[in-house]
Amino acid sequence: MTKNLLLAISIIPLSLLAQKNNFYGGGYEENLLERNSNESSILLNLDETLIDGKPTEKDSLALTPSFDIHANWDNRNIHSYSKDLSRMEGEIDLALVKSNHDYCHPINGIVTSDFGYRSGKHHYGIDLRLKIGDPIFSAFGGIVRISQYSASYGNVMVVRHDNGLETLYAHLSKRHFSSGQRVKSGQKIGLGGNTGRSTGPHLHFECRYLGKPINPNDIIDFENGVLKGKHLSISRETFSYFTKIKKKVYHSIKKGETLYAVSRRYSTPVSKLFKMNGLSQESTLSVGQTVRVR
Numbered sequence: 001m002t003k004n005l006l007l008a009i010s011i012i013p014l015s016l017l018a019q020k021n022n023f024y025g026g027g028y029e030e031n032l033l034e035r036n037s038n039e040s041s042i043l044l045n046l047d048e049t050l051i052d053g054k055p056t057e058k059d060s061l062a063l064t065p066s067f068d069i070h071a072n073w074d075n076r077n078i079h080s081y082s083k084d085l086s087r088m089e090g091e092i093d094l095a096l097v098k099s100n101h102d103y104c105h106p107i108n109g110i111v112t113s114d115f116g117y118r119s120g121k122h123h124y125g126i127d128l129r130l131k132i133g134d135p136i137f138s139a140f141g142g143i144v145r146i147s148q149y150s151a152s153y154g155n156v157m158v159v160r161h162d163n164g165l166e167t168l169y170a171h172l173s174k175r176h177f178s179s180g181q182r183v184k185s186g187q188k189i190g191l192g193g194n195t196g197r198s199t200g201p202h203l204h205f206e207c208r209y210l211g212k213p214i215n216p217n218d219i220i221d222f223e224n225g226v227l228k229g230k231h232l233s234i235s236r237e238t239f240s241y242f243t244k245i246k247k248k249v250y251h252s253i254k255k256g257e258t259l260y261a262v263s264r265r266y267s268t269p270v271s272k273l274f275k276m277n278g279l280s281q282e283s284t285l286s287v288g289q290t291v292r293v294r
């Protein structure tokens with residue numbers, strides 16, 4: 001992709017932008033949808049500052065999906081938000097799709113690890129078993145925001161969707177799109193793999209809103225590979241697991257119990273137990289002693 005392609009970007013008037021607010025909620029412009037899908041080859045290089053008379057960085061930004069929600073576009077940092085949504089006020093009703101065909105299950109694999117607390121930290125996605133080279137599909141339509149290699153996620157892609165969500169696909173063996181390219185729902189965006197911090201071929205799949213993870217089970221029925229509903233209601237309850245994580249948990253040592261047994265029971269690594277309680281290999285535990293386990 002060259003810089004010149006940028007000049008082909010048409011500018012969406014502000015009046016149309018307002019209609020993007022309600023992308024699937026009625027009153028949207030059909031031709032806006034069409035135009036976007038025709039622009040599949042255009043790379044939104046938002047780091048460039050453009051000269052007079054040409055689309056500006058701001059204009060390019062206005063073309064990004066659900067811009068009214070995100071108001072930013074960062075194609076380098078996977079996670080670029082710091083807002084605490086567990087304190088958000090009210091409720092947001094997100095129209096996920098117009099019809100059920102607008103969702104495509106990323107891959108039909110069995111869930112090998114669920115969203116939630118595990119091994120002393122939170123697992124922000126769902127792991128789906130696959131074979132290396134299996135096609136991975138974009139869940140909804142949108143524009144690829146991140147396509148890069150990361151030490152932990154391996155080959156990772158983040159798609160910002162028109163409906164306001166972002167989905168993340170990690171440990172891929174191949175990425176078929178780069179940042180700024182438009183993808184449709186169901187489009188093959190890459191191949192499954194075992195790259196990064198991964199102990200076997202699988203897809204680590206995340207759903208995020210304003211950078212904050214949502215339990216994918218709130219949105220998707222993983223057993224049948226379909227959406228649970230056309231709408232998603234987002235409130236502080238959606239992100240309440242954050243406050244649950246912070247809650248400290250203690251355990252009272254029983255007779256004959258070792259720190260290794262406690263580690264297994266709470267899925268907290270022994271090294272973490274040492275650190276949280278100021279203990280070392282040499283420390284001895286007494287019956288009734290209280291140790292922090294989370």
Ligand SMILES: [Zn+2]
Binds near residue numbers: 125
């Ligand atoms: Zn995972």
